[in-house]
Amino acid sequence: MVRMVDAQTEKRAIRERVRASRRARTPEARSEADAAIAAVAATLLQEHGATQVAAYLSLPDEPGTNGILAWAREHGVRVLLPIVRQDGLLDWAEQGDAIGEGAFGLPEPTGEVLPPTVLCDVDLILAPASAIDRRGMRLGWGRGYFDKALGALAQRPPVYAIAFDDEILDVVPDEAHDQPVDGAITPSGRLTF
Ligand SMILES: Nc1nc2c(c(=O)[nH]1)N(C=O)[C@@H](CNc1ccc(C(=O)N[C@@H](CCC(=O)O)C(=O)O)cc1)CN2
Numbered sequence: 001m002v003r004m005v006d007a008q009t010e011k012r013a014i015r016e017r018v019r020a021s022r023r024a025r026t027p028e029a030r031s032e033a034d035a036a037i038a039a040v041a042a043t044l045l046q047e048h049g050a051t052q053v054a055a056y057l058s059l060p061d062e063p064g065t066n067g068i069l070a071w072a073r074e075h076g077v078r079v080l081l082p083i084v085r086q087d088g089l090l091d092w093a094e095q096g097d098a099i100g101e102g103a104f105g106l107p108e109p110t111g112e113v114l115p116p117t118v119l120c121d122v123d124l125i126l127a128p129a130s131a132i133d134r135r136g137m138r139l140g141w142g143r144g145y146f147d148k149a150l151g152a153l154a155q156r157p158p159v160y161a162i163a164f165d166d167e168i169l170d171v172v173p174d175e176a177h178d179q180p181v182d183g184a185i186t187p188s189g190r191l192t193f
C-alpha cells in the first residue's frame with residue numbers, strides 16, 4: 001500500500017504556497033477582490049435574511065472583508081468579530097468604530113468582550129481560510145481557532161469560508177478535528193458543498 005504523506009506536512013506545504021501567492025497580489029487586485037467578495041457575501045446575507053453574522057477583520061494579504069463589513073454596517077446587520085484569547089479560544093466583540101491590535105498583531109474590535117458561546121446566536125459565519133476543497137474541508141492557519149469555535153457549537157449556523165479563487169483545491173488533507181464548512185465565497189462567486 002502506498003503510504004500517505006503525513007497530513008500535517010501536507011497542510012504546511014499548502015499554507016506556504018498560499019502565503020506566497022497572497023503576498024504576490026497587487027494592491028489593485030486586492031481591492032478588486034475585496035469588492036467582488038462583498039457583492040457575493042451581500043447576496044448570501046440577504047438570501048439568509050441575516051441580521052447577525054460572525055466575520056473577521058482581514059489582514060492586508062487576506063481576501064478582504066472591508067467591503068462586506070461596510071455593507072453590513074450600512075444595512076444594520078450586527079457583526080461579531082473575533083478576539084484571540086490566551087487559552088486558544090476566541091472571544092467576540094461587535095463591529096464598532098475602533099480597531100485595536102490584538103495577539104499576533106491582528107486587527108481586533110475594541111468593544112465589550114463577549115464569550116465564545118455568542119457564536120450560536122448568529123445567522124451566518126464567515127470564516128477565514130488558507131484553502132478549501134470541493135468537499136468543504138477547510139484549512140486554516142494551523143492554530144485550530146476556528147475548528148475549536150465551530151466544533152463547540154451544538155447547533156451550527158451555516159459557515160462560509162472566504163478565499164481567493166486559486167485557494168479552492170480538489171482535496172485538502174483532513175484530520176479528525178477538522179470541521180467542514182457549508183460553502184465558500186471567492187471573488188468569482190459562491191460554492192455550496
Ligand atoms: N484576520 C484574521 N483574523 C483571525 C484569524 C485569521 O485567520 N484572520 N484567525 C483564524 O483562525 C484567528 C487567529 N489565527 C491565527 C492563526 C495563526 C497565527 C500564527 O501562526 N501566528 C504566528 C506568529 C505571527 C507573527 O509572526 O506575528 C505564529 O504563531 O508563529 C496567528 C493567529 C482569529 N482572527
Ligand SMILES: Nc1ncnc2c1ncn2[C@@H]1O[C@H](COP(=O)(O)OP(=O)(O)OP(=O)(O)O)[C@@H](O)[C@H]1O
Pocket residue numbers: 011138139140141142143144145146147148151175177178
Ligand atoms: N476541537 C478541537 N479541540 C482541540 N484541539 C483542536 C480542535 N481543533 C483543532 N485543534 C488543534 O488545533 C491545531 C491546529 O489544527 P489544524 O492544523 O487543523 O488547523 P487549521 O484548520 O489550520 O486551524 P483553524 O481552525 O484555526 O483555521 C491542531 O494541533 C489540533 O489538534
